[in-house]
Amino acid sequence: MTRFRDGDQPVPFVSPGPLPLRDTLAGWQRYRATRGSFVPAPRLDLATWRLLPPRRKMLYDLHRAATHANLPLIATPMSREVEQLLRGRIESNALKQKPTTRAGVMITGGGYQGKTETICEICAGFEDDWVELHRYLNPAALAGMRDMHAPVAYVQTPVTAKPKSTCKAILNFFGADTKNMDLPDLVRHVAASLNDHGTKALVLDDITRLRMHRADDQDVLDLIRAFMSMHVTLVLIGVDIPGSGLLREGRHDPGTGQWVFPPSHNVKVHGLEPTQTERRFDLIELDRFRYTTDEQITAWTAHLTGVEQHLRLMNAAPGMLTAGTMPEYLFRRTDGVVGLLERLIEDGCRHAITTSTETLTEPLLDNIVVSLNGAPGRDATAGEVPNVPATAQKAAGQTGSKKPGQRRNTVFDDHGPASGTGA
CATH class of the missing domain: 3.40.50.300 (P-loop containing nucleotide triphosphate hydrolases)
Known part of the structure; x- marks a missing residue:
């Protein structure tokens, strides 16, 4: 519990007890009753944040971290x-x-x-x-x-x-x-x-x-x-x-x-x-996003718009995730897998707050390496852990021996299970 709303009302952004285990009846009922109850951090501009006392700044940044770690499930x-x-x-x-x-x-x-x-x-x-x-x-x-x-x-x-x-x-x-x-x-x-x-x-x-x-x-x-x-x-x-x-x-x-x-x-x-x-x-x-047709690109961009609305970065301009080449970049980094996108955005927001950048850019996200090694509760042998696309820096290091402009052979790339409607 923290207090920094008007009227000094408590805002519960840290779970007061253990998380519900859905594979028990009591845990499932608690999950059902509490899902969607998380209260995200209020939106503050940089000038307002600077006026906060040090402890309230720390609590607000912690609340923002909790907000980015608990992004809502967005329909696709x-x-x-x-x-x-x-x-x-x-x-x-x-x-x-x-x-x-x-x-x-x-x-x-x-x-x-x-x-x-x-x-x-x-x-x-x-x-x-x-x-x-x-x-x-x-x-x-x-x-x-x-x-x-x-x-x-x-x-x-x-x-x-x-x-x-x-x-x-x-x-x-x-x-x-x-x-x-x-x-x-x-x-x-x-x-x-x-x-x-x-x-x-x-x-x-x-x-x-x-x-x-x-x-x-x-x-x-x-x-x-x-x-x-x-x-x-x-x-x-x-x-x-x-x-x-x-x-x-x-x-x-x-x-x-x-x-x-x-x-x-x-x-x-x-x-x-x-x-x-x-x-x-x-x-x-339940397929991943694709990025081939105009309809697929529009659906991916609309999803990024939904994610962007829930972020709490104080230098974030409208279209932070959807303008320019950012949609294509994010697709290349995640292969259209929503779980990888969530991890990349969450880690990127934490890095943006820590470095006082307060926005997401391609160079900043290039410093974020998403690793799923040892993911708890996942059986890698059953395909529950996907391949994570390399960052631009890592890919450049791996292909440094290639001539400039030479395209990488993509014949053996694993693009995941094909959709029933095709790509």
Whole structure:
């Protein structure tokens, strides 16, 4: 807490406690209730800042750093397409009263492209509306009972997943005791927990941590698909799902655009496959920005305009991120990946404040090296850490032996997973 508003009111820009872990019910509820509550630093000009006492200058600069570290999630044309499909699928499935298998959704894309944050925001928005529709009561609660209502369950796929560890990860979301349970008991408890808590969407993040050459991982995928018998919308998030092997047993239905999977083979004994119903998934890519067509360039520039509005640099002129060659420069530095752009802007703003530059320029950003080595919670072997484009200085050092004007061979460049609509 700090105080430097009119009336000396507190401005909470430092979290008073540990950050919510979304893979628990309490953590998810706290995330849902507090998302979007961050209060950014007020805008001050340089003359006003200079009049502040030293301590208030320090607090204001700290608040600015917190503002740049907590830039809001800005909708993109790609995320709007994902929202339209995912929100519509979850709502339609939640309103079904027929005992039919609910179609699931797979969201694919490269690392640091905002898949998790986008999906969590969409699911949290659905839950906000769903609990309000039911007056914050669980419509599936048993008579005389007050089962907690959890319309959305968010679960991280274990790094070395097995059927038992996957079931335990789901049950841990609900705080259920999993000691001394064999796999059939775990599966039954998962079914009971999803039903008792009124769960409508089960989100399994980082699903491409599964390796389809391992028997355990194949069993996990069978088990996950069988969860669709529990009348929940299964939402799978992963890096490059088409190239991961998760779709190898499926066939693409050109009529519906969905991927169709045969019934699972290894989980019938647990009561999850009472019929031979096929499992269907919509597959959609949350792609990075592109910079080829006029429409794509306009979308990238509009996104930079949205980012610029949330920055607190006192020498920032209008068009700081969008004028001149800056849009092209930022695209070259980030390859259109929103997570890399956020890191570059955040580190650049801190450098601009520290050096009293108070604006972002290409020479200043050339001094910023974005490194994702050892990123916590990321499995590099599963493609969750993208390649970071080199800075202009680094690239010049690497190509110093080339003749002036000689173009670099780009044949083997990795541009990430291709969009479904092409570049």
